[in-house]
Amino acid sequence: MQRRAPRLRVLLHLLILVPALSEVPDHYASPRVGSGTRTGLSNSPAQEYLDPTYPVPRSPPGASTCVLPVLSYSFANTYGTPPAKAAYAPPAECPAPWSLVVLSFSVAIAGDQYDRVAAVWLDGAELLRTTTAEPTTDGVRWTIHKDVTRYSALLRSPRGGELSVMLENLVNDVYTGVYNVSVSLEFHGVPAYLGDAGSSSAAGSAEPGGQATLKLPASYFQPADLILPISEGMGSSNGFWFRIQNSSDPRSKLVRIPSNTYRAVLEVFVSPHSNDEFWYSNPPDLYIRENNLTTGRGNAAYREVVVSVDRHFAGSFVPFPVIYTGGINPLFWQPVAALGAFDLPTYDVELTPFLGILVDGKPHEIVLSVVDGIAEWLVDANLHLWLDPASTNVSAALSRYRTPRLSIKRRYSTRRPLDGKFKIRAKRKSQFSGWVKSSFGNFTTNVETELEVTSLVDFTSQGRNKTVRLQVEQDTEVVVRSSETRKAVGKVETEAKYPLWLEMVTEDGENDTYVMRANLTHSLSVETDAEAEGLFDGETRVVDEQAAAGWMLVRGHDVLDGSAATTQAYRYSNEAGRYERAIDTLDGAVLSDNVTESYRASGDGLAWLAAGPAGGGAMEL
Ligand SMILES: *[C@@H]1O[C@H](CO)[C@@H](O)[C@H](O)[C@H]1NC(C)=O
Ligand SMILES: *[C@@H]1O[C@H](CO)[C@@H](O)[C@H](O)[C@H]1NC(C)=O
Ligand SMILES: *[C@@H]1O[C@H](CO)[C@@H](O)[C@H](O)[C@H]1NC(C)=O
Ligand SMILES: *[C@@H]1O[C@H](CO)[C@@H](O)[C@H](O)[C@H]1NC(C)=O
Ligand SMILES: *[C@@H]1O[C@H](CO)[C@@H](O)[C@H](O)[C@H]1NC(C)=O
Ligand SMILES: *[C@@H]1O[C@H](CO)[C@@H](O)[C@H](O)[C@H]1NC(C)=O
Ligand SMILES: *[C@@H]1O[C@H](CO)[C@@H](O)[C@H](O)[C@H]1NC(C)=O
Numbered sequence: 001m002q003r004r005a006p007r008l009r010v011l012l013h014l015l016i017l018v019p020a021l022s023e024v025p026d027h028y029a030s031p032r033v034g035s036g037t038r039t040g041l042s043n044s045p046a047q048e049y050l051d052p053t054y055p056v057p058r059s060p061p062g063a064s065t066c067v068l069p070v071l072s073y074s075f076a077n078t079y080g081t082p083p084a085k086a087a088y089a090p091p092a093e094c095p096a097p098w099s100l101v102v103l104s105f106s107v108a109i110a111g112d113q114y115d116r117v118a119a120v121w122l123d124g125a126e127l128l129r130t131t132t133a134e135p136t137t138d139g140v141r142w143t144i145h146k147d148v149t150r151y152s153a154l155l156r157s158p159r160g161g162e163l164s165v166m167l168e169n170l171v172n173d174v175y176t177g178v179y180n181v182s183v184s185l186e187f188h189g190v191p192a193y194l195g196d197a198g199s200s201s202a203a204g205s206a207e208p209g210g211q212a213t214l215k216l217p218a219s220y221f222q223p224a225d226l227i228l229p230i231s232e233g234m235g236s237s238n239g240f241w242f243r244i245q246n247s248s249d250p251r252s253k254l255v256r257i258p259s260n261t262y263r264a265v266l267e268v269f270v271s272p273h274s275n276d277e278f279w280y281s282n283p284p285d286l287y288i289r290e291n292n293l294t295t296g297r298g299n300a301a302y303r304e305v306v307v308s309v310d311r312h313f314a315g316s317f318v319p320f321p322v323i324y325t326g327g328i329n330p331l332f333w334q335p336v337a338a339l340g341a342f343d344l345p346t347y348d349v350e351l352t353p354f355l356g357i358l359v360d361g362k363p364h365e366i367v368l369s370v371v372d373g374i375a376e377w378l379v380d381a382n383l384h385l386w387l388d389p390a391s392t393n394v395s396a397a398l399s400r401y402r403t404p405r406l407s408i409k410r411r412y413s414t415r416r417p418l419d420g421k422f423k424i425r426a427k428r429k430s431q432f433s434g435w436v437k438s439s440f441g442n443f444t445t446n447v448e449t450e451l452e453v454t455s456l457v458d459f460t461s462q463g464r465n466k467t468v469r470l471q472v473e474q475d476t477e478v479v480v481r482s483s484e485t486r487k488a489v490g491k492v493e494t495e496a497k498y499p500l501w502l503e504m505v506t507e508d509g510e511n512d513t514y515v516m517r518a519n520l521t522h523s524l525s526v527e528t529d530a531e532a533e534g535l536f537d538g539e540t541r542v543v544d545e546q547a548a549a550g551w552m553l554v555r556g557h558d559v560l561d562g563s564a565a566t567t568q569a570y571r572y573s574n575e576a577g578r579y580e581r582a583i584d585t586l587d588g589a590v591l592s593d594n595v596t597e598s599y600r601a602s603g604d605g606l607a608w609l610a611a612g613p614a615g616g617g618a619m620e621l
């Protein structure tokens with residue numbers, strides 16, 4: 001696979017450092033016009049880029065369907081300008097409730113440009129966090145489809161809604177690419193034969209003597225009744241996201257929630273940028289100081305996003321390390337984007353145990369912060385709330401709470417010049433429970449989480465060889481019991497794992513160039529086991545893996561030449577069937593693209609309902 005690299009000058013002056021050495025991995029622009037063999041194919045049609053995921057579920061047969069184009073905008077020199085905006089109102093021909101709503105985010109771009117981060121908000125609540133692919137001269141295009149049914153409460157909102165898209169781009173003589181973006185929504189109604197699914201069968205019964213059969217209402221697992229944005233209110237020229245600068249820069253929003261809320265989940269959106277784009281490979285400050293480096297990419301390789309309610313720690317997660325398409329080696333991500341780059345994972349934190357604090361009708365603070373974070377983290381969240389249809393007040397209390405400790409061990413050793421080995425082990429365990437008495441009954445929710453992380457950043461050969469290993473494991477168990485009988489009526493167990501392994505070797509080339517060879521494997525695996533008495537019982541497994549290897553010749557931040565191969569394997573399975581897609585790419589071309597699927601027949605057309613708890617692609621943490 002590896003082509004021969006240009007002849008290398010033997011480097012005798014060890015003190016003359018490769019300029020970008022301390023900042024590898026880095027962020028690059030893809031091969032430019034007239035530079036090497038890769039751009040030889042002129043006048044080819046724009047290439048379609050992809051990120052294989054589970055295909056958006058089919059709408060149930062007989063459902064009405066409406067496609068609503070919402071926004072089209074060319075993001076040229078948009079740096080520092082407010083988000084693009086468009087009026088939104090749900091389509092009159094396809095009124096709520098919906099069985100399925102799909103957001104499509106399509107992009108076309110040609111020229112030279114860096115990858116950029118973008119987000120879609122509806123009235124300040126985020127619907128999609130994405131990053132863009134880097135274009136080629138011939139142009140590239142792609143479409144992201146996201147199931148946004150869980151945002152029905154926002155999408156239903158009457159006339160006067162506003163959809164915003166932020167994509168800060170810089171256009172000049174060198175970077176010419178303009179991102180053309182269009183956003184549309186596709187609504188699918190609920191056909192008559194499914195009319196009752198969910199809204200009835202609210203099996204909760206708190207009658208005396210009926211307590212033994214107390215069950216969770218189906219509405220518990222359906223899209224929330226109300227979603228409150230936990231975001232920067234204005235959506236001014238800075239966008240709706242909070243821009244977190246460091247670990248002592250928590251951002252918060254005061255919210256007053258309805259006093260009949262019986263369930264609450266906070267869904268967090270997050271993307272690290274600038275000095276923390278590659279946080280999982282950052283050395284400690286000690287190494288930077290000892291070697292007189294000027295890089296800002298320090299603070300070692302552990303980050304954790306923490307959610308608090310007033311002063312209470314309420315949940316946390318280590319974000320999946322998403323690699324944007326200019327990252328490490330941009331040739332890896334042509335035409336398959338890195339895991340999650342087109343639709344960044346979101347993280348669900350179950351806040352139901354904290355309703356005892358939240359339902360008193362007074363404003364409370366939802367706080368987001370980043371442990372060890374450095375500039376900058378774009379973070380915001382949606383607070384999903386389920387409301388009791390039959391009463392104006394629930395009563396609730398937090399019954400078990402102890403602030404969980406983060407146990408973190410760091411072992412750093414350095415050897416000048418530029419060698420060092422940095423190991424971190426971190427653990428956090430938490431358990432919270434609280435009861436909520438609504439018209440459905442008195443239920444106690446117990447949330448237990450366990451987070452374990454090991455990180456290694458190892459520099460050898462005077463920093464020219466670099467190894468990065470990250471292993472994250474996060475397990476969450478949410479159990480809902482009848483407060484009287486203690487019998488479990490619902491349970492969701494989630495195990496998320498994401499290992500990353502990166503090896504890089506940098507060698508000096510001629511004329512201020514260098515050659516970087518890299519091997520990368522990373523994966524995201526999430527296993528969810530969900531059951532609720534009388535409603536569903538099933539397991540879902542997603543494993544998404546990539547392995548990439550290649551080299552590139554770099555000057556500054558521009559890739560002049562190179563070669564890369566990536567294999568991508570996406571596997572999804574649940575009780576209804578399995579779906580797998582495997583793609584091999586080499587130097588920007590797809591060599592093979594294999595899809596295997598099998599579904600268990602289910603004559604009643606209800607198979608699409610068997611998806612389990614609402615929440616879609618989010619990781620419950
Ligand atoms: C982007 O939109 C502009 C204006 O409609 C158009 O001229 C241009 O060709 C589009 N670019 C791509 C890559 O489709
Ligand atoms: C953290 O960021 C905030 C907001 O930019 C700033 O005011 C504060 O000085 C920073 N703290 C440290 C320790 O850098
Ligand atoms: C860093 O700078 C100091 C003071 O200028 C110098 O004494 C030291 O040798 C330098 N260290 C390295 C690794 O270059
Ligand atoms: C609901 O709770 C609030 C705050 O505790 C209280 O002021 C109000 O009277 C209650 N309303 C009902 C109908 O119980
Ligand atoms: C650094 O990488 C080069 C090329 O793979 C290898 O030959 C060399 O042994 C490595 N050095 C160390 C110290 O591992
Ligand atoms: C709900 O159950 C909890 C735990 O058994 C109990 O302490 C609480 O008093 C109950 N609440 C109501 C309003 O009955
Ligand atoms: C390096 O630059 C010199 C002077 O500009 C040029 O003559 C030489 O061909 C260049 N070498 C390479 C490998 O590009």
Ligand SMILES: *[C@@H]1O[C@H](CO)[C@@H](O)[C@H](O)[C@H]1NC(C)=O
Binds near residue numbers: 503
């Ligand atoms: C990448 O993997 C190949 C095959 O295992 C190996 O020969 C090569 O040295 C590795 N490159 C780096 C930079 O680790």
Ligand SMILES: *[C@@H]1O[C@H](CO)[C@@H](O)[C@H](O)[C@H]1NC(C)=O
Binds near residue numbers: 567582584593594
């Ligand atoms: C796709 O299938 C072909 C034929 O079975 C096989 O040769 C190829 O390796 C497969 N590709 C991937 C990425 O699995």
